[in-house]
Amino acid sequence: MPDCVIQSVSTRDARFPLPEGAGTDSVHTSSxxxxxxxxxxxxxxxxxxxxxxxxxxxxxxxCEAIELLARPxxxxxxxxxxxxxxxxxxxxxxxxxxxWLGPHKGVVHLALASIxxxxxxxxxxxxxxxxxxxxxxxxxxxxxxxxxxSYVEEILDQQDAxxxxxxxxxxxPGRESVxxxxxxxxxxxxxxxxxxxxxxxxxxARAVDRGFKAFKLKVGSADEDRDLRRAAMLREFVGDSxxxxxxxxQHWNLPVAIRMCRELAAFRPLWIEEPTHxxxxxxxxxxxxxxxxxxxxxxxxxxxxxxxxxxxxxxxLHFVQAxxxxxxxxxxxxxxxxxxxxxxxPVVPHVGDMGQLHQHLVLFNHxxxxxEILFLEHIPHLREHFxxxxxxxxxxYQTPQEPGAxxxxxxxxxxx
Numbered sequence: 267m268p269d270c271v272i273q274s275v276s277t278r279d280a281r282f283p284l285p286e287g288a289g290t291d292s293v294h295t296s297s298x299x300x301x302x303x304x305x306x307x308x309x310x311x312x313x314x315x316x317x318x319x320x321x322x323x324x325x326x327x328x329c330e331a332i333e334l335l336a337r338p339x340x341x342x343x344x345x346x347x348x349x350x351x352x353x354x355x356x357x358x359x360x361x362x363x364x365x366w367l368g369p370h371k372g373v374v375h376l377a378l379a380s381i382x383x384x385x386x387x388x389x390x391x392x393x394x395x396x397x398x399x400x401x402x403x404x405x406x407x408x409x410x411x412x413x414x415x416s417y418v419e420e421i422l423d424q425q426d427a428x429x430x431x432x433x434x435x436x437x438x439p440g441r442e443s444v445x446x447x448x449x450x451x452x453x454x455x456x457x458x459x460x461x462x463x464x465x466x467x468x469x470x471a472r473a474v475d476r477g478f479k480a481f482k483l484k485v486g487s488a489d490e491d492r493d494l495r496r497a498a499m500l501r502e503f504v505g506d507s508x509x510x511x512x513x514x515x516q517h518w519n520l521p522v523a524i525r526m527c528r529e530l531a532a533f534r535p536l537w538i539e540e541p542t543h544x545x546x547x548x549x550x551x552x553x554x555x556x557x558x559x560x561x562x563x564x565x566x567x568x569x570x571x572x573x574x575x576x577x578x579x580x581x582x583l584h585f586v587q588a589x590x591x592x593x594x595x596x597x598x599x600x601x602x603x604x605x606x607x608x609x610x611x612p613v614v615p616h617v618g619d620m621g622q623l624h625q626h627l628v629l630f631n632h633x634x635x636x637x638e639i640l641f642l643e644h645i646p647h648l649r650e651h652f653x654x655x656x657x658x659x660x661x662x663y664q665t666p667q668e669p670g671a672x673x674x675x676x677x678x679x680x681x682x
Contacts, residue, residue: 269343270311270392275336275381277329278303280675281322284647287460289321292486292517295460296321299618299648302328302376303675304336304384308344314388315673318380318591319618324373331377335364339381348389352414355382355597359414371569375594382595383623387671397596397671398626402634406431409634413601414594417572421579427604434636441633448662449628451621451644452480452509459484463496467503477661480509480641482539485530486517494529501533509641513539516567520549527557537563537585544568550582563587566616570594571601578609585640589616590623596671603631617643621656622672625663651675 284297302325306314320328335358339347347354358381359365364374390400401409410427456469470481483500485493493512501510512535518526523541530538538560542549544567554562565587568574577583586606590599599615606613613631615624621642631637642663649655653674657664666672 269345270308270388271343272306272314272339272341272347272388273309274307275333275339276305276307277332278305278675279325279329280651281325282648282651287458287465288455288647290458290460291484291513291515292459293515294321297460298322300325301619301675302332302380304332304380306339306384306388308388308392312388312391312669314344314384314386314391315670315675316380316382316384316387316595317619317623317673317675318376318383319589320376327373328376328380331364331373332380335361335374335377336381339385344385344389344392347385349408349411351382351385351412351597352410355594356414356416359594370572370594375569376592379591379593379595379598382597383590383671383673386596387673391670394669396626396666396669397623398629398665401600401626401630406435409600412597413604414571414597415601418575418601418605421575422601422605422608426608430604430607430635434634437636438633441636444629444632444639445665448659448664449625449632449639450480450641450662451478451658452482452511452641453478454482454513454643454645455647456481457483457496457500459487463499466496466500470500470503474504477659478644479507479661480511480536482511482513482643484515485512485526486514490526490529493526497530497533506534510535511537511539511563514541516540516543518542520546520553523549523553524556527553527560531557531560535560537561539563539587540566547573547576547580547582550577551580554581554584561585563614565589566592566618568592571598571605574602575605578605578611584611586611586613587616588613589618590627591619592616596623596627599627600630603627603635603637607635607637612638612640614640615642617645619673620645620648620652621658621663622652625656625666626671629665651678
């Protein structure tokens with residue numbers, strides 16, 4: 267196939283004010299979503315678009331980090347780059363002066379996510395296929411070379427990844443029906459913290475009419491009674507057959523988390539999400555024991571595969587909410603997915619990117635890795651800004667057919 271050479275790298279600081287109250291939780295109170303966008307231009311061919319999510323003025327910092335990190339990409343052929351992307355991504359992540367600022371977390375790692383996602387988008391476009399198909403069409407050897415196994419080799423190395431892929435090859439056809447049926451979503455946009463009770467019920471009723479059967483409510487407000495009252499209200503409103511999740515967005519310290527999770531257990535949540543600080547692995551371990559059988563979901567702010575490995579080893583979470591706009595893009599997301607297979611844990615991504623990119627990755631995880639189908643988070647606030655917004659019908663994500671990773675933005679967003 268004709269190769270596609272990256273001619274230049276640029277960034278876009280894209281900021282999108284949200285409707286009042288949308289996007290708010292117990293810690294993040296600004297109604298603004300932002301993307302630090304990487305744009306890879308090729309000579310006469312497609313362009314690659316990569317995104318990572320931020321919530322405000324910090325978006326500019328990530329764009330500046332992208333400009334520093336991405337310099338080696340200019341002049342590289344995309345096929346050559348992706349033939350050994352695991353090694354190349356590690357080189358970018360370990361750039362000495364920028365590594366000092368992390369390592370492998372924060373602004374620099376978010377920049378790496380945007381760069382990596384742009385590379386995968388350009389690669390899929392250059393082959394004329396959607397990202398999910400590109401990944402599924404790779405041989406196990408080609409797929410494994412996309413991954414960086416450094417610092418997790420004692421649990422997962424290249425041979426382990428090859429074994430997982432080969433073990434599931436024969437049974438793939440039995441899981442490909444998801445491509446026709448779609449992947450189920452759950453609705454987070456009904457339960458933002460700043461929404462009043464009536465609005466929560468109104469939006470939930472609309473979501474039920476659109477086919478959703480699972481919903482998430484933000485908790486962790488200054489008034490604990492408000493959290494419990496709203497949890498009871500939502501459970502009563504949707505009935506016993508619906509699935510509920512509660513999300514504290516890291517607000518509680520450990521003693522409060524133990525108390526509130528026990529109280530919220532009465533409303534039968536599938537999980538309680540980010541119940542305390544994301545760096546407190548031992549706190550999550552203790553919490554998991556104290557609130558059993560209530561389950562913990564975490565990952566929205568877990569920055570890299572190494573920390574995910576530690577959470578999994580410690581039994582500190584039950585649902586892996588990997589986010590390829592928080593991790594170092596598609597590649598590290600896949601590494602975490604392989605780790606989750608090793609530990610027998612489900613991957614249910616956090617999708618601050620509106621599900622655009624993760625809709626491809628959950629299809630790969632199910633078909634190629636045998637991950638069970640659970641849900642993919644749905645937040646529709648930015649769909650009008652995407653060239654090919656995710657299509658959700660009857661509560662199910664429909665399989666994207668356009669080449670690429672579904673990240674192209676219309677040229678109308680505001681810039682910082």
